[in-house]
Structures are given as C-alpha cells and as structure tokens.
Amino acid sequence: MPELPEVETVCRGLEPVMMGQVITRIDTHRAGLRVPFPEALSENVAGARVLRIARRAKYILIHLNNGMVLVIHLGMSGRMTVEEAGFKPARHDHMVIHLKDKRMVAFNDARRFGVVDLVEEGAMESHALFRHLGPEPLSNEFSxxxxxxxxxxxxxxxxxxxxxxxxxxxxxxxxxxxxxxxxxxxxxxxxxxxxxxxxxxxxxxxxxxxxxxxxxxxxxxxxxxxxxxxxxxxxxxxxxxxxxxxxxxxxxxxxxxxxxxxxxxxxxxxxxxxxxxxx
DNA sequence: CCTTGAACCTGCGGGC
DNA sequence: TGCCCGCAGGTTCAAG
Known part of the structure; x- marks a missing residue:
C-alpha cells in the first residue's frame, strides 16, 4: 500500500505516541509475515525506551535505548493503529507493541507482505535489507x-x-x-x-x-x-x-x-x- | 552483471 | 446470491 509519503506520515504519527515511551512487550499472533518474526522479539525489546522514530526508504525505524532498532516494512497492505487499554486484536493484527502507558501500537497486514526485524544499530548499513538501497529522493544525494x-x-x-x-x-x-x-x-x-x-x-x-x-x-x-x-x-x-x-x-x-x-x-x-x- | 517474470497472500469489485 | 476473474500502493528469487 504505502510508498515513501505514506510511510513518512506513519512515522510522524508514531512519534508522539512512542517517543520516550518504554516498550513493555510485543505480542505476535503468527510466526511471521514475508519472513519470520525475529527470534525472542519481545524479550529483546522489553524494558527498552524509544529514542527516536526515523524512516529509510519505505522502512520505519524505531530506535531503542538498548542499541537495537525495530524495523517495520508495511508491504502492500500494512497499517499501523494506535489502540487504548483493553484493545483486543482483530483479524490480521499480527503484531501488537505494548507501551508503558498502557497504549498499544498494532500492525495489521492482510496480505502479509510486510516485514518486521530487529537490527543492531551498528549493523544497519550492512544489513541485507538496507545494503543495496539507493539514495533518499529528498536528500541532496539525489540529483x-x-x-x-x-x-x-x-x-x-x-x-x-x-x-x-x-x-x-x-x-x-x-x-x-x-x-x-x-x-x-x-x-x-x-x-x-x-x-x-x-x-x-x-x-x-x-x-x-x-x-x-x-x-x-x-x-x-x-x-x-x-x-x-x-x-x-x-x-x-x-x-x-x-x-x-x-x-x-x-x-x-x-x-x-x-x-x-x-x-x-x-x-x-x-x-x-x-x-x-x-x- | 542485467532483465524479466513469477511468487508470496488476502480482499475487493465487476461481470455473468 | 454466488462464483470466477482480474486487480491491488512491494520485494525477492529463479531463470534466461
């Protein structure tokens, strides 16, 4: 579904919700999407604080204070919603991020072409998902x-x-x-x-x-x-x-x-x- | 290396 | 109403 502007808009929407918040856990409701969800995803993010939200290409990057980056690609049909305490995941809500203030961010993706990964901050550049990406169109590098x-x-x-x-x-x-x-x-x-x-x-x-x-x-x-x-x-x-x-x-x-x-x-x-x- | 086409998966709208 | 078809905003992989 989303191209750069839509991903950018999602990032800006995530910012006020997630910035500075501690992630208490992540629930997943299936083994993965286009690729399996990262091993021990919840354990590896639980207790970490969100430092900043960024975007590279069509990837959402959620930088955490434990040196990890939660990477999300929305694929063709991916959507992110902000949910209040008491939310019960519905069909295609494959991943739910729980925040310390009891709010949740749900990742819904009917076609399951999306991707979720957890990458070490220092390994971002060389990571398979990012290694071959060209320049950002809104940067000076693109001329x-x-x-x-x-x-x-x-x-x-x-x-x-x-x-x-x-x-x-x-x-x-x-x-x-x-x-x-x-x-x-x-x-x-x-x-x-x-x-x-x-x-x-x-x-x-x-x-x-x-x-x-x-x-x-x-x-x-x-x-x-x-x-x-x-x-x-x-x-x-x-x-x-x-x-x-x-x-x-x-x-x-x-x-x-x-x-x-x-x-x-x-x-x-x-x-x-x-x-x-x-x- | 380059180029093309299929594959992944569900949902929706149109035609019959 | 139901069924079948084509189509959907992305990426990866295999084959030529």
Missing amino acids: GPALAAKLKGKKTSVKVAIMDQRVVVGVGNIYASEALFLSGISPKRLAGQVQGERAEALVRAIRKVLQKAIRAGGSSLRDYRQADGELGYFQHQFTVYNREGQACPGCTCDIAKTKGILRITQGGRSSFYCPRKQK
Whole structure:
C-alpha cells in the first residue's frame, strides 16, 4: 500500500505516541509475515525506551535505548493503529507493541507482505535489507547527474527503473506514474535515454510529488491520525494514477477521440500516462 | 552483471 | 446470491 509519503506520515504519527515511551512487550499472533518474526522479539525489546522514530526508504525505524532498532516494512497492505487499554486484536493484527502507558501500537497486514526485524544499530548499513538501497529522493544525494549515471545504459523502461530501490528509494507504482506525468516523460522511454535535462526534470518531479503528498498528510490529519486511530494518510487525489480514460488536467484534446489517460502494464504493474503530454 | 517474470497472500469489485 | 476473474500502493528469487 504505502510508498515513501505514506510511510513518512506513519512515522510522524508514531512519534508522539512512542517517543520516550518504554516498550513493555510485543505480542505476535503468527510466526511471521514475508519472513519470520525475529527470534525472542519481545524479550529483546522489553524494558527498552524509544529514542527516536526515523524512516529509510519505505522502512520505519524505531530506535531503542538498548542499541537495537525495530524495523517495520508495511508491504502492500500494512497499517499501523494506535489502540487504548483493553484493545483486543482483530483479524490480521499480527503484531501488537505494548507501551508503558498502557497504549498499544498494532500492525495489521492482510496480505502479509510486510516485514518486521530487529537490527543492531551498528549493523544497519550492512544489513541485507538496507545494503543495496539507493539514495533518499529528498536528500541532496539525489540529483540529476546522479540519476542519469544510475540510468545510463539501462535497457528497461524509465518507469520500471525509478521503482527499482537501488536507483532511488521510496518511489512506488503510484508516484512513479505521477512523477513521469509531471516531468513530461513517457513511462515507456528507455531508462538509458533519460539523461541531462530530462534527468534533472525527473528528479524535480519525483521530489515535488513526494513532498506534496507528505504535506497533504500533515495538513489533513490531526497528529497524523485518522479518526479510527489509523496512522498515515492513504486517500490522496492523483493526477493520472487510476484515471484510465479520463482527461488529464488542462488537457485540450477531445476525449472521445483520444481515449484520454492510458493504462499499460510494465513489469507486471499498471502505468498510467498521457501519450500527448509525455514523450 | 542485467532483465524479466513469477511468487508470496488476502480482499475487493465487476461481470455473468 | 454466488462464483470466477482480474486487480491491488512491494520485494525477492529463479531463470534466461
């Protein structure tokens, strides 16, 4: 479900709830998700205090004062909710973090593509989950020349390439389509052909769509939380994503003749684009 | 090394 | 109403 902006919004929602709190225990209700839950998870976090909440790529990082980092990936369908004392886990609430103030943070994931791991602070960089990750799109490390260098010689489409977390992290299926529309680049264009000014434009567009979505989460939610306690913001309005057959904004073409926004399949995923505005 | 496609799993909406 | 199909915002692994 979530791409970088949604994960970022969840992190900001976790902050006021977990920061400074002691974790009393973690309950798990099955052996694991995409991979098994860490061995002795509850024993290894019980009594530890939350120092800070951070994000790397689409991973939530909960830094503890015992030198460990609780790592959570939401996969496709993962959701985090804040629960009050007396909460009884429901279907797909696979993990519940208990806090000293009796509140709980539940991790619900119907499709179970999520990941939970416990990593030593010093081993984060070299950890298998993080070792191959590309630059953060909102950092200075991510630039036109840097992206162009990564894409040079690549034979895949630019759409598939920018979803490759080794090229740049955080961009998923929705924001890939959105950023390509904003930059006027066809999703079908060969990645290797995105060089120079085109790469600059794509970097600007990726930054812009991600930042705008993060801001939307912050401005539309109190404490980054929905009324039901769910953290994060998942109801954005998109420009091309999931708008097959509709006119794109500002389109002057006749929708009856042009079919409007097109949907194609690339790398097994849907791409949405305007063949007139994107070349 | 690169590229592609399948696999993982449940839920939902549409068509019949 | 029920059944079947395709589709869903991610990542990893095997095969070519």
